Structures are given as C-alpha cells and as structure tokens.
Amino acid sequence: MTHAGPAPRTTLASGDGIGVDLSAGFRAIKESLPLTILVTVLAALAATGLLWLRDPVYKSEAVVLVATPSRNEQTADQLAVQSRAFGGVVNDDSAKRGIEESTGLEVSTAGLTPNVKVISSESAPGTLTISTRAHSPEAAKKLGDAVIEQMRSRAASVRDDSLADFEANYQAQIDQIEARQKAVLAVDPMADITEFQTRLYQLRAAADEPRLNHVAISQLSQETDSSKSAALRPILTGTVLGVLIGLITLVTLVLVKLSRTRTVNQVWLRRVDARAGVTVDATRDPEAENPGRSFPPKTDAIVAAIRRSGSNVVLITEEGTSLVDAPMPCLPSEFVRKLTQPWWSDLDLDDVELGVIVIHEGAPVTALVEKNLDVFDSLGIPVRVVVFAAKTEG
Structure with a gap:
C-alpha cells in the first residue's frame, strides 16, 4: 500500500x-502545592537542624581605604589597582604566617570555607572589605585586625625600601647642620641660630613629603557579630535553603505533570x-x-x-x-x-x-x-x- x-x-x-x-498550568501548580509545602518545611527544618548542630561561627567585617595620605591618585582606576594589590596580601605565605602566629587562628583550611576573605569594592574604588570568621566575636575581630596590621606592615615596608636612599641623603644633611649648630652654641650659647633652625625645618619637611605620596591603610569601619545574630543565622539560612528547595520541587513537579498530563x-x-x-x-x-x-x-x-x-x-x-x-x-x-x-x-x-x-x-x-x-x-x-x-x- x-x-x-x-x-x-x-x-x-x-x-x-x-x-x-x-x-493546565494552574491545575498542575495546585496539585503540586501540598507536596511542595511538605518538602519546603522538611528541608528548612533539616537544614536548620544541621546548621544548629555545628559550632557557631561569628563574623567580623572591616572596611579599609588603600590610598596615599596626599590623595594624589588621578583616577578611580589607580585606586582600584592599589587596593587589589593589597587585597592579595592574605595569599602571601609570609603574611599568612604572620596572621596565624599573632592570632592562633588559621587563615584557610583545605576543603573548608576560608576564615579570611578580602574583597575589592567596585562601587567605592580604593576600599577593601575584610571578612573574617572565628569561634567567637573577639576572635573574629582579632583576625580582622591582624589582616589590617599585615597590610599596614606591607605598605610601610614598601615605602621604607623605596625611600631609604632618599631619606638617608636628607638625614646626612640634617646631621651636618645640627653639628654646625652645636659647634656654634658651644662657642657662644647666646648665638643666633635662627638660620640653622629654618634650614633644619625645610630639610625635615622635604624629607617627609615623599611619605605623603606612598600608600597607607586607613580603617573606615568594623562590624562584628553578636551572640544573638550568630544564633539566628542557622534559622535564616535554613529557611532560605528550604524555600529554594521548595521552589525547585514545585517547578519540577509542574513540568513533570505538564509533560505527562492525563x-x-x-x-x-x-x-x-x-x-x-x-x-x-x-x-x-x-x-x-x-x-x-x-x-x-x-x-x-x-x-x-x-x-x-x-x-x-x-x-x-x-x-x-x-x-x-x-x-x-x-x-x-x-x-x-x-x-x-x-x-x-x-x-x-x-x-x-x-x-x-x-x-x-x-x-x-x-x-x-x-x-x-x-x-x-x-x-x-x-x-x-x-x-x-x-x-x-x-
């Protein structure tokens, strides 16, 4: 045929x-709601229970500004580049070791959420948000302070290394004038040393000026969890996870019912x-x-x-x-x-x-x-x- x-x-x-x-869609949603609600409640309770059984985790969050005291950065991009460079300090082995030795807390553990995170702000160039986690509010704050101290130490080290020769030259001139001033006073204690004083002031100001153009770390704010907020976190997190799993369940059930409809x-x-x-x-x-x-x-x-x-x-x-x-x-x-x-x-x-x-x-x-x-x-x-x-x- x-x-x-x-x-x-x-x-x-x-x-x-x-x-x-x-x-058809509304009918599928209506039929799926009872099971969805049950799954949502059970998932929220299970997630909250599991989180509650874990040791409480307290968080601290500090915001620092990475900029020169003279604010001579020309663009926001320059500020962003500076801040990102210092944001990577927690990845440096020596800095990490210094933080851990001063606090007795690990910066990161393989396979676990890092205890320290440094994030560069896109909306506020030049600022870094330092988030730390620990077993107590005091420990979390101490860990954040140690990270900031390491940043400041790194900034001071860079500044001192780059200005060493420059400042040594000025210090030599200052030492020479102070010696001459001392010699004059030794001969005549009542001698006029105004000229020496003026010159010393000028040299010291000139020696200090380059420091204003080197990066410094300024802390803008710091917030640390209270015991109450840490206790509420498992409930909030569990609820969010339960709702998310419930939504996934609802969508899945509706799609299955629509594709296998009677x-x-x-x-x-x-x-x-x-x-x-x-x-x-x-x-x-x-x-x-x-x-x-x-x-x-x-x-x-x-x-x-x-x-x-x-x-x-x-x-x-x-x-x-x-x-x-x-x-x-x-x-x-x-x-x-x-x-x-x-x-x-x-x-x-x-x-x-x-x-x-x-x-x-x-x-x-x-x-x-x-x-x-x-x-x-x-x-x-x-x-x-x-x-x-x-x-x-x-």
Missing part, C-alpha cells in the same frame, strides 16, 4: 488555546505535534455553525481527496463522541472506531492512506491517543490529530 506523506504543519493556537495552557492541553499537543508523521489540527472554521465543534477545513479537504482517490481513512474518536458532538466526514462504518478499540487487529489497512484521531480539549485520553499514535507509526500511516473545543456539561 502507498501512504501519503505527512501534511504540512498547522498552527496549534486557537482562540481559546491560551486559556487551555493557563488552566488531559489534552496545549503543552501536550505541542509534544504530539513534534512526532514524526503526526500533525495536530486545532484550527477553527469561523464560517461554520459551531466553529469549536466543526471538522477543520484542511483536514476535511485531505480526507475528501483521499476518499475520491479510492483510498480510505481510519477515523478514531473518543468514547461518547457522536456526530452531534462533532460532525465528521462520511466514511464506511468499519473505518470509524473508538480510541479503546484494537482496530488494527480486524481492519484491512491495505488501502488506508491516513489516520485521523478526534479528541476534545481537556479530555483525559492522552495515554490512549499516544497508544494509537504508536500503532499508526509502526504501520507507517501518517496521522492528523483533530482537536475540538472542550465538551460543555449538560
């Missing part, structure tokens, strides 16, 4: 198609329409007496053309569907079957060119439809799934 290829795809959207999507809805129809050899036709004929219950014009035309050629069409309908419910093309009675009937076992399919499955929106027949589609697919017969408007009660 020769079967016609699948007809061109038609649009699924209908005048009330969006309503079907929304109703009733005909737009989500399921799109999945059916994607199958090879299957076309979903949910179009409405606006000129028909009952657009929602009339056979779609395109499918009607295809069926009529196949019948004129002498071939047949298998028409599969829901239980209880009649010509009153949905006017259908005239076909031999043996080629009009129900979804629940094993039509493939007693029907001569040699001259069958097309299968047509007629269903209604909202009908709980998706499993039966997919079973029939599988049979059509195994026989190599293309199928059109016609979707009528939902049946009205009464």
Whole structure:
C-alpha cells in the first residue's frame, strides 16, 4: 500500500488555546502545592537542624581605604589597582604566617570555607572589605585586625625600601647642620641660630613629603557579630535553603505533570505535534455553525481527496463522541472506531492512506491517543490529530 506523506504543519493556537495552557498550568501548580509545602518545611527544618548542630561561627567585617595620605591618585582606576594589590596580601605565605602566629587562628583550611576573605569594592574604588570568621566575636575581630596590621606592615615596608636612599641623603644633611649648630652654641650659647633652625625645618619637611605620596591603610569601619545574630543565622539560612528547595520541587513537579498530563492541553499537543508523521489540527472554521465543534477545513479537504482517490481513512474518536458532538466526514462504518478499540487487529489497512484521531480539549485520553499514535507509526500511516473545543456539561 502507498501512504501519503505527512501534511504540512498547522498552527496549534486557537482562540481559546491560551486559556487551555493557563488552566493546565494552574491545575498542575495546585496539585503540586501540598507536596511542595511538605518538602519546603522538611528541608528548612533539616537544614536548620544541621546548621544548629555545628559550632557557631561569628563574623567580623572591616572596611579599609588603600590610598596615599596626599590623595594624589588621578583616577578611580589607580585606586582600584592599589587596593587589589593589597587585597592579595592574605595569599602571601609570609603574611599568612604572620596572621596565624599573632592570632592562633588559621587563615584557610583545605576543603573548608576560608576564615579570611578580602574583597575589592567596585562601587567605592580604593576600599577593601575584610571578612573574617572565628569561634567567637573577639576572635573574629582579632583576625580582622591582624589582616589590617599585615597590610599596614606591607605598605610601610614598601615605602621604607623605596625611600631609604632618599631619606638617608636628607638625614646626612640634617646631621651636618645640627653639628654646625652645636659647634656654634658651644662657642657662644647666646648665638643666633635662627638660620640653622629654618634650614633644619625645610630639610625635615622635604624629607617627609615623599611619605605623603606612598600608600597607607586607613580603617573606615568594623562590624562584628553578636551572640544573638550568630544564633539566628542557622534559622535564616535554613529557611532560605528550604524555600529554594521548595521552589525547585514545585517547578519540577509542574513540568513533570505538564509533560505527562492525563488531559489534552496545549503543552501536550505541542509534544504530539513534534512526532514524526503526526500533525495536530486545532484550527477553527469561523464560517461554520459551531466553529469549536466543526471538522477543520484542511483536514476535511485531505480526507475528501483521499476518499475520491479510492483510498480510505481510519477515523478514531473518543468514547461518547457522536456526530452531534462533532460532525465528521462520511466514511464506511468499519473505518470509524473508538480510541479503546484494537482496530488494527480486524481492519484491512491495505488501502488506508491516513489516520485521523478526534479528541476534545481537556479530555483525559492522552495515554490512549499516544497508544494509537504508536500503532499508526509502526504501520507507517501518517496521522492528523483533530482537536475540538472542550465538551460543555449538560
């Protein structure tokens, strides 16, 4: 037998198609809520309990400014570069060792959250936020102070190294003038030494000026956890984790229900329409007496053309569907079957060119439809799934 290829795809959207999507989605959410709430509560309680059993962790947060006392930085980028350079001090082995020796606390432990984090602020160039963790508020603050001290020590070391020769030269001049001043006073204790004093002041000012152009670390603020805030943290963290797990559960359940729905809805129809050899036709004929219950014009035309050629069409309908419910093309009675009937076992399919499955929106027949589609697919017969408007009660 020769079967016609699948007809061109038609649009699924209908005048009330969006309503079907929304109703299916709301129904899936409503059905998923009880289990979602249960999972959320259990997850929040479990997370809070686990966090509560752990030793309390106290945090301290200090903000420092990395800039020259003279504020001679020209741009925000210069401030940002300076601060990032000092932010890496906790990664330096010698600085880390100094912090640990002065506090008795580890900066970081392999596999665990670091006890010290230094973050450069994007909104306030030149500032660093130093976050520390420890077993007590005092220890957390002490750890933060040690990090700041290491930064200051590093800044002083850089400054002293770069100014050593410069300051040595000025100190030599100062020593020379002080010696001359001492010699004059030794001869005449009442001698006028104003000139010496002026020169010494100028030299000392000139020697100190370069220090104003070297980076210094200024602490702007520091906040440390109280016992109350640390006690509340497991509850807050557990609640957030519970809500997050609940949302993931809700989304998962809704997607599963929509993809494995028992009733005909737009989500399921799109999945059916994607199958090879299957076309979903949910179009409405606006000129028909009952657009929602009339056979779609395109499918009607295809069926009529196949019948004129002498071939047949298998028409599969829901239980209880009649010509009153949905006017259908005239076909031999043996080629009009129900979804629940094993039509493939007693029907001569040699001259069958097309299968047509007629269903209604909202009908709980998706499993039966997919079973029939599988049979059509195994026989190599293309199928059109016609979707009528939902049946009205009464």
